[in-house]
Amino acid sequence: MAQKIVYTAAKPKPVIDPAQGPQIVLGGQIVTMNAARRVIRDGLLYIDKGAIIGVVAKGDPAPAGFEKAPVVDTKGTIFPGLIELHNHLSYNLLRLWAVPKKYSNRGQWAGIPEYRSKISGPMKLLGGRPDLLAALVRYVECKCLLAGTTTSQGIELFSNAGARRFYRGIVRNVEQTNDPNLPEAGTRIPDVDAKDGASFLARISQKKCYLLHLAEGLDTTARKHFLSLQFKPGQWAIAPSLAGIHCAGMLKEDFEIMAAKGASMVWSPLSNMLLYGGTAPVADVLASGVRMGIGSDWSPSGSKSLLGELKVAHLYSANHGGLLSDLQILELATVNAAAILGWHNHLGSLEVSKCADLLVLDGKTDDPYGALIHANEDSIHLVMINGVPRSATPALMQAFGIKGETFAVGSAARVVNLAQTTEDPDVAPISLALAKKQLTKALGALPNLPPPVAKRAMKASGLSWSLVLDELGPTGMDVRPHLPLFGKPTMEEARGKAGVKEPVLGPLELDPITVVDDPGFLSGIKAEENLPDYLKEGLSQLYA
16 A cells, blocks of 8 residues: 655744834834824834834823833934845945946946955955854844844855855845745846746746846946846836846836836945946936835945935935935835835834834934934934844933943944844854954955854854855856847856956955944045045035
8 A cells, every 4th residue: 555645834934033022112203104204293102022002192092001111212213214125235344445447337347356356356255254254244234233224135145055044133134034924025036037038027926026136337238138128029027026226227218117017126326326427317217106215235336324325315316406305215215115025014114013123313303304314323322123122322222121232333332232032043142343353353364364263053054154145156046137138148247257367365454334433434435436526525414
């Protein structure tokens, strides 16, 4: 008799950000970002187990169960946490790159000796060092956190056994949540699907959101990446899930096609302008009705954080006839971003039943949106994710009963709370101070790094983990479509080629974690040849 085979369901993976937060009541000015864009001048935010239970004006009745709960007065303005839709987080330990010339598409700069010696070469060396990965992940995550970013994307680890694991840290990552309420975004597509229109369309249609680079640059070569999405006459490999990153080389009629298909785009203006001297035609994007999100890209050619990228968006808008109000710029990083991800029922605004992801800006004003655009990192007094305080002033952390790790942001003290049960076991024991120390030493020792230090968890697992670095070598996955146009490749990738000499590496400095800790950042911006004067001067004023 044939043996009966019994199939058992795989055990569900634990939610990355479990609803375990304490009962907290926050007082302050509340920028709800709800449908009416209501701002409560003197309000109370009730939070329990990671969710918002009530959003009321002071003096209104408290929700049931909170009648005697103490109120923590933030003395500030409470915003939804910032949601970043584009970053290459693993590179954010590197300082701003002095771009040597103006380029017109990505294929022109990604393989030049200057880039390979300052960016891809060091990352190839560091990314292959399992003993440094925990420090790297800890540092770049806290870089987001201290600037008010509560959700980002862009870290993946790859093992020599072929298994992938995404970053499981303090800041939410759109690529892995294990939460059915927050469907995971696709950000890497199999090579075979990236090169075939019908397969590409089928692949991106499987998810609520697929974040992929598109038309990176300003010339016709960059635009061909978009045009190649028409794989048959009248048939486009575009679905509502597609979120095109950059889209700088696209024209008005291209965005009209994107809008008709329900697709969206993610804007990274500083990186575009620094590399190419221009960015996507935002006026055409707005006219088409394509929904926009925003991302800082990475520190080598972009803003140090999403907070900085909002400033760049403000300056670009003001210099182009006031395309976007400060409220609309904040929408890019809150309600718009949540809608692009399909997370709009749970994130993006401060409303009852949504996740308690928020930041608190010091002080109150009649123009809270402008205040955020003009804020520095030391103006952010609290960052909370899923109802758990993650970064705050010592006074606020004391009010929450959290000790954490004290860390300086400029001349101000901040306490970071980095404890999380679902965190990667190699990252969990690494403090922010230790991460900074290890990365500073490693970068300063390039190219002659000391021998790696074995990590207990890695040794126990028998796996050797390394970073997946998009442009350094083929992995079978890509972050952009490569559909042919008229039977020809749309762009040659600048990956390692036979006969190309290894880059000459030298010691590097760790990128300071905030702008207020980096006196060279604004002077570096002013020295960039491709940036317009209004941006160079304006950023200095906005960071003053």
